[in-house]
Amino acid sequence: MRSHCYADGVPRKVDVEAQRAGIAAAVLRLAARSGLEAVSLREVAAEAGVSMGRVQHYFRTKEEMLLHGVRLAMRRMETRIADRLRRLPDEVGEEQVLRAAIDEVLGDHPETRQVIRASVAYYARAQENAEVFEVLFGDDAVLHDLAAHVVRTAQAEGRAPAGLDPEQEARVVWSLADSLGIKVAFGQTSSEQAMATMRYHLDRVLGCEAHPGV
Template sequence: MPRTVDDQQHERQRRHIAEGLWRLVARAGLEAVSLREVAAESGVSMGRVQHYFASKDEMLLFGLRMAQERMGARIEQRLRDLDAEPRSEDMLKAILDELLGEHPDTRQALLVSVAFYGRGASDPDIAAVLSDGDADIRRLAAAAVREAQDAGRASSALSPEREGDILLTLATGFGVDVALGQRTIDDARATLTYALDRALGHIA
């Protein structure tokens, strides 16, 4: 059944507050988050924040999920922009390039995610959101390496699974560096492209 107007309004308000949470986290870190501070950042009353979120933890988890969803939506759009039947290699390159954080929305999502890393060590719900989709990307990377091996480009000595793990780790690490201003997007992309070309047999 379609959502009621009240349901839609409820979701819009929760997302509006979550965007205020993102701005606060990106500017001052997770330790600065309180219901009062998020209310001020979002331009709403503290009572309104408490109306839409029963606790600070519920608000944090919603905000993190929303950030990850936004990044996932951009990845899906990149995949839709590919050819009708893209190769595993093409899909992998599109996904990893998005993870570098060139787009402001993805960069914001990465900043929010970074702030949650420490908390994820003791909160399984947050840890699950932070790692959501990683296994799929590793499998895709391994499939791309196997295809390159089958085509005679990539060395048969390579472990597709290990190469997939390396490529994902590089992309996510570089994305954090870019988001924090420690590395330029061009430098990150050049190094990731080099690693991809080596794993997929495009260079010796």
């Protein structure tokens, strides 16, 4: 009746990754709620409902624990976007991928807002810790290229207005999504308002189409 019982009677070790993920989830909740100041080993242990010794067993230092926390945040975001794509009819184009990612960022699901708030809490640390910087911003180039390609496709199909610079438009789109996502996560704006603004902008750049969400 221990929490780390074995599955199917197969005698095995404790699921290390699951334990780490449980603790990292507590880190995320605390960071999202009150910033990194509130993240101490004792608080994390209490939030995760485990002993402090357990936390220290799975993370050698606080730094390592924090890094694992922000990694979990990004992984969750990717998972949620992938789930969203899976719910769409098959054969999604790149524009659907872009729109799904933006929808996720601007949505008001509590977990999304938690991840975004936690990410912002890590910003200061990203300046001093290259690994945190990489986790937070490492995927930006891929997302940028995705947006730029979508713009180019819209141009090729004649849906986009003339004279657009796909590279600059990509920067605008993601900057907009970032900023609106943060505003939603911190309660400055409603999710609906942010999605309306995003849809307004995308309609002018990619042409007006019927889309679920933004």
